[in-house]
Amino acid sequence: MGLYHLDDERQAAVHKIRKRVIENIGRNMDLYGIPLSTGHLYGLLYFADKPMNLDEMGQEMKMSKTSMSTGVRTLLDYKMVNKVWEKGSRKDLYEVEYDWYQSFVDFFDIKWRKSVESNIMVLRKALDETEKLHKEHEHDEVLAAVLQEDQAKMREAVAYYKWLERLIDTFVDGDIFNYVPKEPPEGKS
Amino acid sequence: MGLYHLDDERQAAVHKIRKRVIENIGRNMDLYGIPLSTGHLYGLLYFADKPMNLDEMGQEMKMSKTSMSTGVRTLLDYKMVNKVWEKGSRKDLYEVEYDWYQSFVDFFDIKWRKSVESNIMVLRKALDETEKLHKEHEHDEVLAAVLQEDQAKMREAVAYYKWLERLIDTFVDGDIFNYVPKEPPEGKS
């Protein structure tokens, strides 16, 4: 049911309530490294009763269509919104992914995993180079001591990132919801 | 064992290896919403063989002491570095928190939890206002329909945030490590 079916006064009342929520969602969106305005856009789509196109978004947000385009693309990259097909309309339509658990999982799968993989790769390479350097100067005790410390630290780091990978895996395959169920256990508020 | 005990050539070799790792750590630090240079600072401290003071950091980073001060404060807020006391020195000394699992947990406990709590509060308030508005115009069917949709969405959101709170709880109390152990299960690389 669209907001525009209401008379002005009531429409304004609903709008005011939504606005506070949208602002908050937008503000907290920087946890995901998403700009405030894109967060607002997300909030707008969240309360929209139907998929929106870029022009509608721009109108509501009082921002340029270009900005809407880039904003939506960011949200699409994170799978926080989906493109929707609707016959009759030539415009691209978008709606939010209402399954926030899924959005949470996707965020880690997309952003964190990439970072983790890159870190592991770099650390592996650095460990190799360290080993090589050590072999090249076998009789340098001081160097050996330095390298050993560095290696210990980097091995620790790799172990951590591998743990992070396994954690993300439990997110992606949904196992996390066995351990921390969506429904709260009885007796907890 | 300090790097400066080595001759120039070998010191440079070690430095080069460390540098790549530090750059990567710094770059990936934006996952935590931390500026690149502060990420670098973290990387520097990570490889330092002893706690550092602001002047030393500034020298290594070729940046102002003021920047080091604010950078360190950011890292302290996230508990990624710790202040260290050392008798004899009047300067403040800092070292990284080498327990990265703990840093991970702290990050969520500090940054995500705050956001979650604020979201829940705002949603609760909005739900109340929605209810009030509904009662004030009991015979407005259209309004009722709109409000009902909004309420459904907001209740879903609250449920999600409560799940997130429980997830963060399992991080903080360490339960997560029972489910996703730090040591990988046998047979996995």
Add this chain to the structure above:
DNA sequence: AACTTTGTACAGTTTTTACTGTACGTACTT
């Protein structure tokens, strides 16, 4: 094929964030 409509690349502008230098409060030293 000419004409619309739609989304986005790109260059330029505005706004925000990061960084620096100075200046000052606090606390230690003599």
Add this chain to the structure above:
DNA sequence: AAGTACGTACAGTAAAAACTGTACAAAGTT
């Protein structure tokens, strides 16, 4: 108590990011 060392607040500057308008490519319509 005067002097020195240290860390940070604050104002100004430099750099980065967000946003806009124009221009154009792709696809649809007549």
